[in-house]
Amino acid sequence: MSDEEIVKRIKKGDESALDYLYKKNYRVILRYVLSNNGTSDEAKDLFQDALIVFWEKVRSGELVLTSKISTFVFSICKNLWHKELNRKNRLSGEPEYEPSESYNHDADERLNIVLNVIGKMGETCKKVLMLYYFDKLSMQDIATELGFANADTAKTKKYKCKSELEKLIKQEYEYKDFWD
């Protein structure tokens, strides 16, 4: 598959293009991470994160590719790995510090609630919201991808799905009783 074909497929929402990139380039990333104080699990995590960043950029139209995809993705991996190594070095060099438990717990708990509620939503609602907020597609593109009549239909659907999501989350928050 050529680079142009890969970008074309990603723009259409074809996730198998990511699979192809993952299989094709994994060993290069693995070797890089292993030779830079990492493990194979970290290599997998890193490469998956890098490919997701690549996916976002292509989908949102932000990407202007001036090199091969493999080169670009490798540079994302290097940047992410440097940040990770810096973070590890910082943690190992600093005295032990326990951040405020209540703060972390609340933020994580809220995120988990949102993830939990999203998991219970219908597939179409999930897709509409994800395509809008993560892939950053226009309403017209969302309508095309999901088979809606037009952009207005997609907009209405998105509004209804978001409202429903907010309502369910607020119910959960009230139940958990930590929302001020």
Add this chain to the structure above:
Amino acid sequence: MSEHATNTEKIDAFLSGRMTPKEMADFQIELNNNAMLQKEFAFQSIVVSGIKEARRLELKNRLSQIPVDDKVGNPSYYKLLIGAASAVIVGSVVSYFWIFNDSKVTETQQKDTVSVVSTTQTGLQEGEPSKVLAPKENIQIVEPSVGTEMPEQKEEKNQLPSKSKKINSYKKAQKSNQQPTDFAVQVPDADLEMVNEVEVSDINIPQNSNNAAIKSEGNMPSQVNIEKNRKYKLHYSYYENQLYLYGDFDKEPYELIDLKVTNNKGLYMFYQQKYYQLVDNTRSISPLKEVKESDLIYKLEQLKNQ
């Protein structure tokens, strides 16, 4: 439009990155001065973060399920390889000159072929992916065997055909029976090329298909089309070498298998842990028919796992 609705729209535009820089700056000022807006903004931030994280996890989960090989060659292996390759090259060059300069001519000549594959590797630098220099074609040294003493030479595997140049040498004939020795030295046409040591998956993905892996013994559709249709969940049509799949086939991988066993010859699909038969010349949208015969399932399993 109510103030609440206006605020919601502004927050939505901000969080989804759809504001111009000026609009963002104006919104920031408004946010700093409006407690109600701040509260709504905090809530919406969590919601949008959750949506993005859910999508990220979805993609990550998909990639996690793809099997990849974690084995990487021991770096010291490459040093051994460099050493071995260097020894072979030096040995070949020495042998060549030794034979070239000290040949005994015989009446009958038999030629043995020795092929040497030379590989060199760039020094591995930290943080750089390793690269292997590989010749496009082999170097072959052809030499007489009968009546001459030759050092032992090892025959390497993977001999590739290449153009040959004949270099004729006419050394002093030792005795009247001796004839000039012919040497054919085959040299590669092109310079050594850098080859990325990356394994490329040989899964053949047909055009316009998602999540397809194909194991084939013969004829396969030239094109696979996924048609999203709310009415049909597991349906297909297959004619004129075009396969149409109706349903959510872009969410999970499927595999096409072309079976050539006489009794059960045809195209099959493995999807969601089941096998389905795809009958050619099916022009109308038809439901996928699950394969239930255990013998046939066994054959399909064998082919799938090859």
